[in-house]
Each structure stands twice: as structure tokens, then as C-alpha cells.
Amino acid sequence: MNGAADMGGMDGFGPVVQERNEPVFHAGWEGVSFALNMVTGVARLWNLDAFRFKRESIPPPEYVNLSYYGLWTRTLELMMLEYGVATPAEIEAGRAIAPFKKAPRAVTAAECADMVRCGSPYNRPAPSPALFKVGDKVRAKNMHPKAHTRLPRYVRGHVGEVVRIVGCHVFPDSNASNLGEDPHWLYTVRFDGRELWGEQSDPTVRVCIEAWEPYLEPV
Amino acid sequence: MNGPQDLGGMDGFGPVEPEPNEPVFHDDWEKRAFALTLAMGMPGGWNIDQSRFARENRSPAEYWSMSYYQIWFAALERMLKERALITDDEVVAGHSLHKPKPVPRVLSPGDVLKVLHRGGPTERPTNTKPAFKPGNAVRAKNINPPTHTRLPRYVRGHVGTVDRVIGFHVFPDSNATGAGENPQWLYTVRFEGRELWGPDGDPTSQVSVDAWESYLTPAD
Amino acid sequence: MQLRTRALQTILTEKGYIEQAAIDELIETYEKKIGPRNGAQVVAKAWTDPKFRKWLFEDGTAAIGSLGFGGRSGNHLVALENTPHVHNMVVCTLCSCYPWAVLGLPPLWYKSAPYRSRTVADPRGVLRDFGVALPKDTEIRVWDSTAELRYMVVPMRPAGTDGWTEDKLVELVTRDSMIGTGFAKSPKDLR
16 A cells, blocks of 8 residues: 555655664563564464555554654554454453453463574565566566555566565465465666666665565566 | 655555645644744744755655655754854753854735745746757656755656746755755746656656756757 | 734834735635625526526636626636536645636635645545535536636535526525535525
């Protein structure tokens, strides 16, 4: 979707503001928000792409006025509601009211430590050979899906060069809507700054993105 | 600028919600914000392109959470302060504290209807000829100026057809920065829905914009 | 906002930049005098007078000007013809440009993000929000008002209005039908 999260090339946000000696979490609740999100991943309540999709579909006025972890907490609320983990009354009350029907076993600290150490790799066996090779010129498609995608608006329609074949990865556009992992070949594609931003822009700039094969067409 | 006002094609704002029997103004202050903005046009000495830029040139956090007339009011305040017509301490006090600056003209009540009726025509005389004619295929340039422009992001890079040669008009991109009117030939350019939005676009839809000549290049 | 606006008005009046009576006149004009009834008169005339209709689509500014309407946000007017095959919609994605001279000030929905963001990408979806459905093969033309041209839609004349006077036809022309988010009323809607 063309939501508020797709910020590449947007003006009006002001200068980058750096905070000296910034703590990892600005408040205790931020740490809790972070940890809850990790735990729900370990518990496999939903997948990461679905979580991202939910976050980016928060209405833009709310999205840009929430802090980073405010967004995470808000998204967690929305996911818990959507996946039947909690009811609106329970979110409002801040406690469980009805017993959870199909309770997963509680995630342990050891499992969390394992997750931090091993992560959750996204590469999968390839269903077919890669379409593109390094050096190929490709065009990012002019696609505007309503659901989740990782192809930012600012590259759509523009021509770049494949600089790396990353591998075969879970396809977020499908996974976010729980339509299956549907893995596809993933490439690093490099664009000239002037291709993206016009003739008046900085000629020394290049921008790379990772793009799945369904995002690209041969030139 | 690629600011929060450039909304064409953005998702997430929800349904359009018409209000039955909506009043022209929802509040007394809205009427004032509207009328003050119009009345200060002449004494303020700004042009409409500058006032549009003053509205859009703010953070998305502000723009997307302020109401329509809150944005008008904020822009009016900013333009007045930029020109030292009012000062911060006066705004806090709610009264004039310093000597007023001389202004070119003030809108008198008797002139209101006449001024409204005159409006603000933007056509200017020229001896030049338009570069394009109806039927020509043109491509909207991929320009990304940090200042005011009227070429929305969703058409940039796309190919459309010149529908009409409108005339020779004040160029907002220039006028908004105070660099002068610098008028150019202005065209209505029509784009197919699928050209703009890809294969999933509505094949029965077309979108047109009014584009100045420097926004366009010939497409083959 | 009430306090802030009144404060600004006080300051500007005290400095002599504005006259209070001019402010009141502006408010009165757009609250009571200039509104969609102007555009409805244009449409009713186009429905009954073929010569005016032709002139209206060739030179909107002049034709509409001949009825006494024009000026602010109406110096450069274009009338758009709805037919059984083509439906027009007007939007300003970049701000809120609207033909004040014939429609008055725009409603809040026209100026808000949902309409501005979705109309150029999904006009049929927006029409659904208005309870309007068009035949699948009707061509929809969306006009994004990026310059000083201001657009008004001339809706199709409803059936069952043969012989009606302009004054009576004016009652059928809704504001939304002149933006493109609705149709003109039918005679039975009036009863």
C-alpha cells in the first residue's frame, strides 16, 4: 500500500535530529513494547510481514504523530484484536477477561535467547532458476498493490542495474496477507540518483534496494 | 516540494465522509481565518502561489492532523511574521504593540464585491508559440523541486496526451519563491489510469492535470 | 482557535491593515451570497438552451461570465460534459482548488485527505462512498486542478423533465453533481 510509511523522497520532516548519549529505550514501556513484539514472533502468533503491514496501515495522521515504539504498541494492539488474542474490552481494561481459547505454551527466556542468537532466516529453497543476473538492466514495475509490498514508490517505473543476487527469500507481499511464503528470487538493484530524482539532482548519488523478482521486469 | 500536500495516490486515509447539510463554516473562528486571509492578500503583498507554499510547507505530522482552516490560519500567521507585519510578542499579547508598517493597499468593505469579482486572472500576453498541440504525446518530467510546484508526484515520468492548449499563464514554481511570474504555456494533459497505476489500474479511468511547458518533454 | 483568530483579527485591525467591515462582508458573501445555486443556473441554462450549451463547452469563462458569475476562483472556467459514456470528476490533490464563483466554498470532504488521495487512483471506490455506481464500461475522467483553471461538471439532464422551465430545473442540480460525485436529482426526488 502507498501508506505513510513509504517516506522515501518526501519533504517536510525537517532536519535529522541526533540525540547525544541516546539510551536504547527512552522509557521502560518502550523496552516492554520491543520485547512483546519479539515474544509474539517466537510464539508464532503472526508473521513479521503481517506485523509490518498492520503497522503501515495505521492512518497517516496517527502514524506520523506516534513515536517509534508508540507505533509498535499500537500495532500490537491491532494485531491482538485481529488475531483474536484479545477483545476491545480487554485492551481497554488492560487485563484478560475471557480465557484464551487455544493458548499456546508460554514462551520461555531460553527460547528468546535462542531467537536472538539464531534469528529467523528468510531464505528458502528456490522453486525455479533466477530470471536476472548481475549486470542486467531492470525496471521496477509501476505497481500499486493495496496490500503489503516492499517496493517503495520512489523507485517504481525507474531503471536500475542488478548488482547482486541475494538468494531466494520469503515474499512479503504474499506472506503479509497470510497467503503463504511464496519465496522468490531477491536481488540488490542499484539506481542512479538522477534516474530517481531528475536531472537537477546530485550526480554522485546511487541508491540500492533489495527487490524481489515479481517487482522487476527486463529492460 | 514532495510535501504532505501531495496526496494523489496515497493510501490509508479511510473513506470519504460527506457531512449532510454541512454548513459553509463549522465555527466562527473558521469564518475569521478565511476572511482575514483574503483581506490581507493586498496589504500583505504576497501572491497566491506564496500562500499555497506557506500552507504546504510544514511537517506531515502537522499537516495531516490539522483541520483545513487551522492550516490556513497557521500559514497566514507565518506569512505575516515573515514580512514583519506582526510579531511573536503581539500574537501572545493579542494586541498590536509596535508601529504598523506601511502597506500598499487596504481592502475597504465597499470594494469587497468588486475585488472578488475581479479575482486573480493568471493569463499574460505573449508573442511566443506553444511547443505542444492537442494530440501530442508528452512525458511529465521527473522533477523534485524542494520549493512549490504543481506537478504532482503521481504523474511524474508518465506519458500522457495533450488535450488542450490553455494559454500563457503565471508559473507558480517561480512565483511562489518571489522570483517573478515568468509565465509559460499551460496545457491540459490526460493520462490513462493504467499508465499511472499499472496493470491493476482502472482501465476505464483517465486523469488529467494542467501542466506548464517546463513540466513536459515530447514523448515518442 | 477562537481566541487565536480573534487575537489576530484584533492586531491586524489595530494596525490598520484590515477593516472589520470588510471581514464581515467577506464572510457574508461566501456564507450567503455565492454558492452552488450559481452553478445550478448555468446547468439549467445548458439543458434548455443549445446555443448556450455549445458556448459553455467552448468557452466556459465567457459563457458563465455572461450570467454574471466569475471573479475569484472563476477567472478561468471549464465546463465538463457528462454523457452516457463519459463521467467527469473534479479534484485538487495538491490543495483544495474549487470553482468558488459557481459553487461557493468547497465542502470539507473535498478538501480532506481521503478524497484528495483516492480520487485519482480509484474513482469508482470514491463514488461508492457516495453511494454512486456507474456502469462498468463508462469512462471516468478525473480532472486534477493543478493550475488556475477551475472545473465544473454539467450533469446529464434527468428524464421526465420535458418542458420544465430553467427555474424549476435549477432545483434538480445538486452541488455534488457539479463536482462529479453524484447525479442531478430526478423529478420524483423533488416531491
